[in-house]
Amino acid sequence: MAQPRRIVILGAGLGGATAAATLREHGYSGELVLLGAEAHRPYELPALSKGVLLGDAEEPDWVRDAGFYEEHDIDLRRHTIATRIELGARRVADNQGGDHPYDRLVLATGSQPRLLPVPGAGLPGVRTLRTLDDSLALRAAFADAERAVVVGAGWIGTEAAAAARRHGVDVTVVDRIAAPLLPVLGPEVAEVFRNMHAEQGVHWRLGAGIAEIAGDSAGVRAVRLADGTELPADVVVAAVGVSPRVELAHAAGLELADDGGVAVDASLRTSAPDVFAVGDIASHFHPRYGRRVRVEHWANAKNQGAHVAANLLGEHEPYTAAPYFFTDQYDLGCEYRGLADPDTDRLVVRGDLGTREFTAFWLREGHVTAAMNVNAWDDGDALQRLVENRPPVDEKTLTDGDLSAIG
The missing domain is CATH 3.30.390.30 (FAD/NAD-linked reductase, C-terminal dimerisation domain)
Known part of the structure; x- marks a missing residue:
């Protein structure tokens, strides 16, 4: 198969940036364009809910050093968001008026935090945690807060609660599930996390839903639960999961999967010729499990980004790695x-x-x-x-x- 003259990657997170770097490491010498929405160069996400949020680090782990992209002739476009994919014409348009023809295309558009579906969800002081700027802003908010409510008892919610306690904030975690991390770990192991947080002073309101966030233009004041209980709060963390960014793929006519991701085969190819997807959006037919798997963890984005490089250059190797993640709490x-x-x-x-x-x-x-x-x-x-x-x-x-x- 002839080598592609021009590869365009949509998304400069860990998956996209790793794909670009690995292409160069594989000896690819064609044009390589990497479009990213943020002002920062590509970075890894784990430190945002751990070291950075705790105050132990001022920076995340960068995917590559500052000069890497220029030195390796990777055209990293910051503040740039793809707005349209034309599969027939093999082109991508962006929000800066740019037009990017491609021979091969990689979708690495990641996820966005889900918003709380209640009145008051847009008030100042209601925060999500997905980007470096989010992490720094939440850390500053914890430094000034006395009381926080974390909505969501998954990995981000429990890590945010641990960070808030490090900053001396009184924390309540609210979720409809009966124990933190229950869908992933089951009741026995979930109880380990529940007890650990309780020992550190975290208050649990489990099996509870929220009805409203109260406040005004100056910020939040409280979270009202469905049973009428009011939890005073200076900051509210919405940690109720993420949604894959598949709007571009859907508008272009790519096949989507039942789990909300972009359907890809074992080698990470989409339903369109020469178009691949990696990371959070990739609903990947996994040979190990014999079904589609969509994984929203750091290692999956990194490993799929590295794996897809060879397939972009003509290989057809299936991605077979098992999911992996880690956490640090207290x-x-x-x-x-x-x-x-x-x-x-x-x-x-x-x-x-x-x-x-x-x-x-x-x-x-x-x-x-x-x-x-x-x-x-x-x-x-x-x-x-x-x-x-x-x-x-x-x-x-x-x-x-x-x-x-x-x-």
Whole structure:
């Protein structure tokens, strides 16, 4: 297959920027355009809800050093948003009046935070956490606040609550679910996080919905719950998930998947010739699971961005990596590998949930679907093999045996 003369990448987040850098590392010498909405050069997201928000870091982890893009002839266009894709003409228009013909196109447009669907959601003091500027603004708000309400008990919500407590803010977390992180971890492991936050002074209002955010042009004053309870607040964090940015893809006529993402095959190709998608928007037919998977975590964007480079240059390699993410909250650090269904998979624990030093395994038909190590760092390679190779295992070996000898 002939090498493309011009590759255009829409989205200068981790997935798009990694794709651009990897193309150059693979020896691609054609024109390479990277369109990004932000003023900052491409960066990774994890530090925004961890080191930066905590005040331990002033900058995120940059995808590449400041001079990398110019030195490698990557045309990084900041403040630039694609507004239209013309698949037939193979061109992209942008908000700056630019016109970008392409031979190959990568969609890496990422996600945007969901807004709270209640009155008062647009008041000053209601914040989301997705960008570097969001993180810095929320950190400043925590520094001035006495009381915060976090709406959402997922990963961003629990990390935001931990950061608020570091800043000395009185925090209440509200969610309709019965325990934090319940859909991902199941009740037993979710209780570990609930207890840890309670020990740190976080108040839980679980199984509760919000009806309104009260305040005025000066800012928020309180969050009113559906049962009439009023929670005073100087700042409200909306941490109710994200939506993939698929408007461009939809308008262009690309096939979308039932999960809201852009449908891509095992090698990350969309329904249109020479158009690929990576990261949060990619609903990827995953050979490991035999179905579509859309993952909104940092490692997926990075790994898919790196993987797609070879396919842009003519390969057809399937993307087979298992999902991975990590979190740091107070004195708890953990890594999660794989993709479990805690409602149906069997939980097996190595170590002690009570001391928060353990490894949790989720089993299905004698194979590990996911493993999460919590404050336990010696078995990472073994856990990766268990998730990727899926050898048959028994519970006794997982709880007491030599994990390095499996798989």
